[in-house]
Amino acid sequence: MKKPFAALAGAATALALALTGCSGTVAQPSPTATEIVPRQISWLLSRPADGSVITIVKKLADEYAATHPGFSLNLITTPDRPSYLQKLQTLAAANQLPDLFDTDATPFTQKLVKQGKLVDVQRMLTDLGLYDKYRPLALDYQRFDDGGLYMVPFEFELEYFWYNKALFEKAGVSVPKTLDDIVSLCKPLRDSGVIPISVDGQDGWPLLRYMSYQPFRIAGPDYIDKLKKGEAKMGDEVGSKAVQWMADLGSNKCFQDGFSSQGYTDARDLFTSGKSAMYQIGTWELASLTNPEVPAEVRDNTDFFTLPTTEGAVTADNEYTVVSGIGMAVNQQTYDPLMKDFLKFVLENYSERLAASGHLTPMKGYEPTIPAGSSELYKRALAGVDDLGEKIAFPWDTKLDPTTNTLMQQELTLLVQGDSQPATFEQKIDASIAENAPKFFG
Amino acid sequence: MLPGRSRTSVLVFLVPPLLLYAVAVALPILQSLVLSFFSWDGVTDLQPVGLANYVKMFTADPIFWKAFANTMIYLAVCLFFQLGVSLFVANLLSYAGRGKEVAKTLYLLPAIISTVAIAFLFQRIYSYEPPGLINQILTTVGLGDLARPWLSEVNTVLVAVSAPEGWRFTGLYMLILYAAILAVPKELEEAARLDGASTWQVFAHVRFPYIRPVWVTTMIMAATYSLRGFDIPYLLTNGGPGQASELLTTYMFKTAFRSTDFGYASTIAVFIVIECIVAVGLILLLLRRGTDKS
Numbered sequence: 256m257k258k259p260f261a262a263l264a265g266a267a268t269a270l271a272l273a274l275t276g277c278s279g280t281v282a283q284p285s286p287t288a289t290e291i292v293p294r295q296i297s298w299l300l301s302r303p304a305d306g307s308v309i310t311i312v313k314k315l316a317d318e319y320a321a322t323h324p325g326f327s328l329n330l331i332t333t334p335d336r337p338s339y340l341q342k343l344q345t346l347a348a349a350n351q352l353p354d355l356f357d358t359d360a361t362p363f364t365q366k367l368v369k370q371g372k373l374v375d376v377q378r379m380l381t382d383l384g385l386y387d388k389y390r391p392l393a394l395d396y397q398r399f400d401d402g403g404l405y406m407v408p409f410e411f412e413l414e415y416f417w418y419n420k421a422l423f424e425k426a427g428v429s430v431p432k433t434l435d436d437i438v439s440l441c442k443p444l445r446d447s448g449v450i451p452i453s454v455d456g457q458d459g460w461p462l463l464r465y466m467s468y469q470p471f472r473i474a475g476p477d478y479i480d481k482l483k484k485g486e487a488k489m490g491d492e493v494g495s496k497a498v499q500w501m502a503d504l505g506s507n508k509c510f511q512d513g514f515s516s517q518g519y520t521d522a523r524d525l526f527t528s529g530k531s532a533m534y535q536i537g538t539w540e541l542a543s544l545t546n547p548e549v550p551a552e553v554r555d556n557t558d559f560f561t562l563p564t565t566e567g568a569v570t571a572d573n574e575y576t577v578v579s580g581i582g583m584a585v586n587q588q589t590y591d592p593l594m595k596d597f598l599k600f601v602l603e604n605y606s607e608r609l610a611a612s613g614h615l616t617p618m619k620g621y622e623p624t625i626p627a628g629s630s631e632l633y634k635r636a637l638a639g640v641d642d643l644g645e646k647i648a649f650p651w652d653t654k655l656d657p658t659t660n661t662l663m664q665q666e667l668t669l670l671v672q673g674d675s676q677p678a679t680f681e682q683k684i685d686a687s688i689a690e691n692a693p694k695f696f697g
Numbered sequence: 698m699l700p701g702r703s704r705t706s707v708l709v710f711l712v713p714p715l716l717l718y719a720v721a722v723a724l725p726i727l728q729s730l731v732l733s734f735f736s737w738d739g740v741t742d743l744q745p746v747g748l749a750n751y752v753k754m755f756t757a758d759p760i761f762w763k764a765f766a767n768t769m770i771y772l773a774v775c776l777f778f779q780l781g782v783s784l785f786v787a788n789l790l791s792y793a794g795r796g797k798e799v800a801k802t803l804y805l806l807p808a809i810i811s812t813v814a815i816a817f818l819f820q821r822i823y824s825y826e827p828p829g830l831i832n833q834i835l836t837t838v839g840l841g842d843l844a845r846p847w848l849s850e851v852n853t854v855l856v857a858v859s860a861p862e863g864w865r866f867t868g869l870y871m872l873i874l875y876a877a878i879l880a881v882p883k884e885l886e887e888a889a890r891l892d893g894a895s896t897w898q899v900f901a902h903v904r905f906p907y908i909r910p911v912w913v914t915t916m917i918m919a920a921t922y923s924l925r926g927f928d929i930p931y932l933l934t935n936g937g938p939g940q941a942s943e944l945l946t947t948y949m950f951k952t953a954f955r956s957t958d959f960g961y962a963s964t965i966a967v968f969i970v971i972e973c974i975v976a977v978g979l980i981l982l983l984l985r986r987g988t989d990k991s
Binding site: 337340341344345347348363366367370450456457511512513514515516517525530657658660661665666668669672674675691694 | 738739740741820823824825826845846848849851933934935936937938939940951954955956957958959
């Protein structure tokens with residue numbers, strides 16, 4: 256009698272496990288389903304918790320939930336980028352990607368695309384009737400080399416060099432016309448007792464921005480696409496020029512002493528406290544550069560210039576680094592009528608609200624509201640958007656294979672500090688690209 | 698032989714923790730071992746590569762060896778604090794009168810502060826611009842020339858990131874050693890003193906041999922914890938500048954989560970496990986030799 260009972264119990268357990276297993280897996284939306292069934296949607300983000308994007312999306316989700324009982328948006332943010340990427344990669348490895356998640360157009364994301372895990376955003380936006388409303392540059396920033404678009408932009412920011420007019424005057428220097436001029440400004444500025452440029456050296460990306468400038472001016476935006484695949488070499492003429500320029504910035508003491516252990520806010524604070532004369536950052540920091548808490552002698556003297564040019568530059572003065580921030584990818588597996596409807600609602604209303612919060616928008620036709628009490632610089636800086644060229648100086652950290660990216664950031668610090676020579680730098684980077692690029696671009 | 702009933706109770710009490718250990722510790726180590734023979738980016742299929750990861754690690758990866766050398770220096774600095782300084786302080790405490798309890802608590806305090814707070818604290822202490830505590834003191838005492846960005850210079854950064862980890866647990870090991878010193882029979886020490894032994898002689902010939910087993914246990918704990926050290930260096934410098942403060946653990950982390958090379962990262966993980974086992978083996982050997990001698 257015992258045995259059949261045991262078999263029955265076993266079968267029941269197996270059935271129970273199978274049932275719970277089914278309910279535990281991600282619901283597979285039927286491709287033909289058209290009915291909107293409200294449920295919870297999760298969005299894994301890497302954005303500041305109190306920033307405009309999260310604040311606005313939260314508000315929009317509440318409004319959507321009011322008309323769709325049973326719907327809720329679960330926002331999980333990890334602003335620290337390395338920690339975020341760790342989380343994302345772990346989820347991807349476990350095949351547990353959330354409905355929506357933030358990512359750049361990196362080689363890793365491209366692998367997810369090749370696996371068919373992401374919704375084709377170009378098709379989705381066209382389908383929602385929104386594609387043509389976006390600024391082409393905002394979408395271009397999110398594209399892969401092959402033109403594929405798999406992320407939705409939520410920001411649009413211009414990157415400038417901010418400088419302190421009073422400190423420039425005191426040192427007897429003027430706004431640099433060329434990239435080489437920046438190097439020659441450093442000595443007079445140092446002699447006048449100020450730090451020429453404050454930089455966040457703790458995070459690798461700001462130095463990598465500097466690294467991208469010479470090649471963008473001399474060889475255009477395609478250079479990095481060739482370099483990352485090993486078709487161009489760091490030791491070539493263009494690469495060497497960039498490497499030498501970085502070494503010159505270091506040997507002329509352009510950056511603050513100990514920059515490599517100083518973080519994002521340290522660099523900004525050096526500028527807003529009047530200790531440094533220049534600071535490269537995007538318009539997302541406009542509020543902190545122009546707000547009334549910044550000492551008047553700094554705030555009233557802050558101005559900006561765009562990326563200086565070089566002799567024989569192939570890109571125009573009005574072409575520089577423009578970013579539309581980390582993008583939002585949509586999980587193909589869970590993309591259902593509800594997601595489509597919710598995204599349409601959010602994207603249709605988002606840009607208007609973002610403009611009202613004083614930011615440029617990824618969509619065209621929205622005028623940012625300048626916050627009360629901010630200086631006239633705010634308006635002038637944002638006006639740059641009306642005179643943008645067609646090419647973008649892409650940040651290299653989204654382009655290079657991840658191993659070379661990490662290595663280049665580390666080696667740049669050593670190069671600028673004078674702990675490594677240009678030739679060593681070039682040789683290490685070329686070797687890393689030769690070894691690692693085939694894994695991602697082969 | 699235990700009677701049947703107590704054998705059952707032993708099993709009841711021992712099996713659950715053993716199972717937990719097997720699932721939470723042994724299984725992941727085994728998984729890492731398996732994964733180390735593959736190339737895997739976390740997204741596409743596993744590619745078997747045989748011993749290629751090990752060959753690369755031992756013969757073609759200078760960063761691995763740099764990280765290994767750094768880990769050894771990190772270990773040495775941590776052991777200096779956790780075995781040397783803590784033993785010294787524990788000894789001093791045993792002679793202290795009033796205020797002993799307050800001193801013990803103060804020494805123990807860093808062990809209970811969160812790692813992130815410690816990292817922030819030391820970032821400020823080492824800061825150059827604006828000057829942190831160390832650079833301020835140096836300038837005040839007229840040694841301004843020695844002031845430097847401790848975390849940015851390749852020659853100082855490794856010791857600078859190791860010291861907080863060593864300092865942090867000095868109090869904890871001090872407490873363990875202090876308890877051991879308290880257990881040293883007073884009559885032995887008194888007899889030695891009556892025979893004219895100095896304080897140093899009492900320590901070297903009476904106290905230390907007596908507390909040696911505890912000191913070795915402390916050494917095992919301190920060594921294995923230090924070999925696994927990750928958080929403070931990661932938070933302070935993230936292995937930089939360059940690879941000047943890269944440890945095996947931070948390198949493994951970057952290999953896994955930045956380079957998305959989980960196979961190679963597992964190979965480094967296996968190396969760390971073996972390294973810890975070898976370290977413990979060496980220490981136990983040391984203990985046995987010491988015991989044989991005495």
